[in-house]
Amino acid sequence: MNKKNADVIVVGGGIIGSAVTYQLSKRGKKVLMIEKGDLCAGTTGACDAYITPHTKAPGFHLDLCLRSQEVWRTLEKELNEELEFEDHCGGLQVCQNQMEYDLCSANSEKLRAGGLEVEMLPIEEARKIEPALSVNLTGALYCPSAGQVNPFKTVYAYMRNARRLGAEELLHTEVTGMIMDGPQVVGVHTTRGDYYADIVVDAAGCWGGQIAKMAGCDFDIRPRRGQLIISEPVAPLIHTTMQTGMYMIIKHHPELITDERVKRLGIGYCIEQTKDGTIIIGFTREFAGYDKSTTLEGIEGILDIACRHIPTLRNLHFIRTFSGFRPYVPDNMPIIGPVDGVPGFFMAAGHEGDGIALSAITGVLIAELVVDGKAHFNIDAFSPNRFKKS
Amino acid sequence: MDNKDEIICRCQEVTRGEIEAAIEDGATTVEGVKKRTRAGMGLCQGKTCQRLVMKIIAEKTGQKPADIVPPTFRPPVRPVRIGVMEEDADE
Numbered sequence: 001m002n003k004k005n006a007d008v009i010v011v012g013g014g015i016i017g018s019a020v021t022y023q024l025s026k027r028g029k030k031v032l033m034i035e036k037g038d039l040c041a042g043t044t045g046a047c048d049a050y051i052t053p054h055t056k057a058p059g060f061h062l063d064l065c066l067r068s069q070e071v072w073r074t075l076e077k078e079l080n081e082e083l084e085f086e087d088h089c090g091g092l093q094v095c096q097n098q099m100e101y102d103l104c105s106a107n108s109e110k111l112r113a114g115g116l117e118v119e120m121l122p123i124e125e126a127r128k129i130e131p132a133l134s135v136n137l138t139g140a141l142y143c144p145s146a147g148q149v150n151p152f153k154t155v156y157a158y159m160r161n162a163r164r165l166g167a168e169e170l171l172h173t174e175v176t177g178m179i180m181d182g183p184q185v186v187g188v189h190t191t192r193g194d195y196y197a198d199i200v201v202d203a204a205g206c207w208g209g210q211i212a213k214m215a216g217c218d219f220d221i222r223p224r225r226g227q228l229i230i231s232e233p234v235a236p237l238i239h240t241t242m243q244t245g246m247y248m249i250i251k252h253h254p255e256l257i258t259d260e261r262v263k264r265l266g267i268g269y270c271i272e273q274t275k276d277g278t279i280i281i282g283f284t285r286e287f288a289g290y291d292k293s294t295t296l297e298g299i300e301g302i303l304d305i306a307c308r309h310i311p312t313l314r315n316l317h318f319i320r321t322f323s324g325f326r327p328y329v330p331d332n333m334p335i336i337g338p339v340d341g342v343p344g345f346f347m348a349a350g351h352e353g354d355g356i357a358l359s360a361i362t363g364v365l366i367a368e369l370v371v372d373g374k375a376h377f378n379i380d381a382f383s384p385n386r387f388k389k390s
Numbered sequence: 391m392d393n394k395d396e397i398i399c400r401c402q403e404v405t406r407g408e409i410e411a412a413i414e415d416g417a418t419t420v421e422g423v424k425k426r427t428r429a430g431m432g433l434c435q436g437k438t439c440q441r442l443v444m445k446i447i448a449e450k451t452g453q454k455p456a457d458i459v460p461p462t463f464r465p466p467v468r469p470v471r472i473g474v475m476e477e478d479a480d481e
Contacts, residue, residue, distance in 0.1 A: 038422045045425060152425045156415065171416065232433060232469055276402075276428065294465060303475040314473030320435055320464050 006032035006168070008370060009188055009197040011175050011211050013037070014044035015151050015356055016348050017203035018158035019363030022079075025165035027371045032197065033159075033167065034190060036174040036207075040155050043205045043355060046292075046324025048228070048282055049084075049151055050241040050272055051357040052091045054118050054143035057252060058110040060381035061333060065354070066115065067377070068361035072149065075360060081157035084150035084275045090240040091146025092121075092130055093248060094309055095138045100245030103256075104141040107248055111143075118143045132237055132310045146241055148272060151356050158363075170195075175204075178214040178345075185215050185344040199370055201346045206290075206325040208335075208349030215345045219335060219384065223325035224352065225291070227284045227298040230320040233277030237312070244268040244305065250285060251332075267301040271310065279316070281306050285326070285353075294321040326352045334358060336365055336382040337375075346370070347384040398446070399439040401432020409443060413450045419459040420444060433469060436461060 006029075010021045013035030021033045035041070051069060056062040069087075076083050095101040101120070108118045119142050126140040127133050133140075159169065170192060179187035179194060187196035202211045209221035246268040249256050257263045266285030273279045284298045299321050307314050329335060329350040339345045348366050351358050368375045380386070394407030404427045412426035420436070420443050423429055429443055430436030436443075440461065448455040 038419060038425075039416070040425050041421070045421075156426060160415070169416075172418070231472070276431075278431075299465075300475050300477065303472055304477045307473060307476050314471070314476065316472050317469035318466065318472050318475075319433055319469050321466070322462075322464050 004197060005195045006030045006197045008032070008199045008201060009034060009195060010201045010203055011188065012203035012205060012208070012349075013039040013155070013169065013171065014042050014203070014205055015155050015359040016205065016351065016362055018155045018162070019359045020201055020203050020348055020366045021167050022158040022162040023363035023367035024370060025162045025167040027367045029370065031162065031167040032195060033169040034173050034175055034188065034195070035169065035171050038171055039159060040152050042207070043324050043326060044151050044155055046228070046322050047151060047226070047326075047356060048270055048272065048280055049148055049274065049356065050091070050270070051147040051149060052143065052241055053116050054091055054093065054111055054141060054146060055243065055247065055251065056354065057332065058107070058114040062111065062114045062116060064361055064382070065357050068358050069145070069147065071360035071364055072147065075154075079157040079161050081153065081160070083153045083157060084148070086148040088145055089148050090129065091143040092126060092240050092242045093141040093245050094126070094133060094242055095140060095245035096309065097138055100249065101138045103253065104245050104248060107252070108141050116143065117145060130238065130240055130242065132312050134309055134311050137309060141245070148241060149356065150275070154359075175211060175214070180215075183342060185342060199344050199346060201348055201366060203348040205349055205351075205355070206327040208327060208347065212347065215339070215342050217339055217342060217345070217384070219347065219350070219387070220330055221335070221350045222287065222328045223290055224328040225284065225286050225288045225323050226282055226326055226353070227294045227302065227321065227323040228280060228282040229299060229302060229318050230322070231279040231281065231313075232317045232319050234279070234316060235277065236273065238271055238273040238279055241270065241272040243270040244309070261297075261301060265298055265301060267298070267305065269302055269306040269309065271306060279313075290325065292323050292325070294323050327355070328352050334362065334382050335384050336362055336379060337369055337384055340385045340388065398442050399427075399429035399432065401434050401438070402428045404429040406446065409446050410450060413447060418447065418451055418453070420447070420461040421459070423447065424461060430461060
């Protein structure tokens with residue numbers, strides 16, 4: 001038998017990988033995290049910072065988010081660090097016309113049926129919550145329980161706690177292959193040598209498909225680029241997290257989009273203000289391979305719609321643009337759990353734009369699956385085995 | 391010099407002590423220091439502090455300054471008024 005370096009190897013040092021590393025360590029497993037760059041170097045390092053149950057598809061996805069919020073609510077205390085977590089800053093989905101309002105309204109009924117408190121507000125009411133909104137809008141879907149968090153602080157806090165529990169990490173180390181014993185994964189080849197463990201967890205986000213391929217598994221995880229803009233720090237101006245009603249259309253009803261540019265770039269906006277005072281303004285949702293540049297067309301498109309909805313933004317300055325990749329999966333559901341036919345190999349990837357929100361529960365689930373052999377609720381909808389042709 | 395309270399990133403008011411703590415926490419790049427401390431995230435986007443941060447990383451980790459991975463520079467080069475980017479902006 002090969003000498004074992006850890007009970008579990010976690011591939012990926014983003015918010016999913018660090019949540020998994022911490023939760024497994026808490027359950028007594030010896031964990032080795034392997035990350036090809038630095039912590040927070042991929043998707044977690046270039047994303048928004050909100051936890052919004054109302055943007056999830058009603059059903060399993062929403063349920064997973066609600067359960068994740070329960071974990072988030074005790075995380076600062078558990079990790080004993082400040083994560084800039086705001087449990088109830090509220091979320092608005094702002095509608096600029098009746099079509100968006102009607103779609104959000106129909107969706108709000110499904111969300112309510114799924115156990116989420118949401119309401120539709122005419123624009124006068126929405127402006128009482130968010131006075132910066134333009135009077136020319138139609139209204140908004142309001143979710144009081146939407147929250148915010150600092151993803152960087154969360155990753156570092158997870159890892160500091162995991163290290164105290166005995167976890168180790170190898171940064172700037174790339175996994176180059178799986179070590180197999182028959183069908184079973186028993187370790188990984190890396191740019192710094194071979195490492196052995198009972199279980200390997202693929203938490204490599206947008207690169208999760210390539211890691212899975214090394215274990216002989218075929219998962220369609222594609223990088224979807226999101227461009228974002230950062231404003232200069234200003235006094236509190238935006239109190240909630242906001243998206244366009246168009247966001248729901250882009251995310252759940254792409255077939256209804258007629259504008260060619262919106263279709264291609266997936267432009268809407270999501271806006272929130274950080275504790276530091278900067279305003280984060282997203283987003284595009286576009287397929288551009290692993291090209292991490294920002295484009296004038298994308299930035300102009302985002303700011304154009306953002307200024308129409310929040311006119312006072314025109315007077316602020318922006319100081320940076322950036323882009324990040326979201327791990328897109330064709331059925332819009334994360335891939336969480338053991339892979340049939342490949343003992344020792346677990347997936348925890350493919351969360352697309354919901355990774356921050358869902359990271360907390362993903363860590364808990366993987367720890368349960370590894371330690372207890374089952375999760376505390378039914379997660380078949382997220383099983384890696386759902387893609388198998390029956 | 392050993393002054394932990396010395397401000398290295400003026401925009402975000404990040405001290406030498408905080409940057410050193412970030413390096414002790416595992417940061418080996420300017421980006422790693424930035425994400426842990428916010429040094430370089432302010433108005434000037436690291437134009438002032440980047441070299442100082444690189445120097446501190448070099449001192450603390452024993453790397454050559456030339457080997458330290460610089461941060462990604464992104465548009466705009468200096469702060470730009472958001473209204474200028476609107477499609478029907480009249481300027």
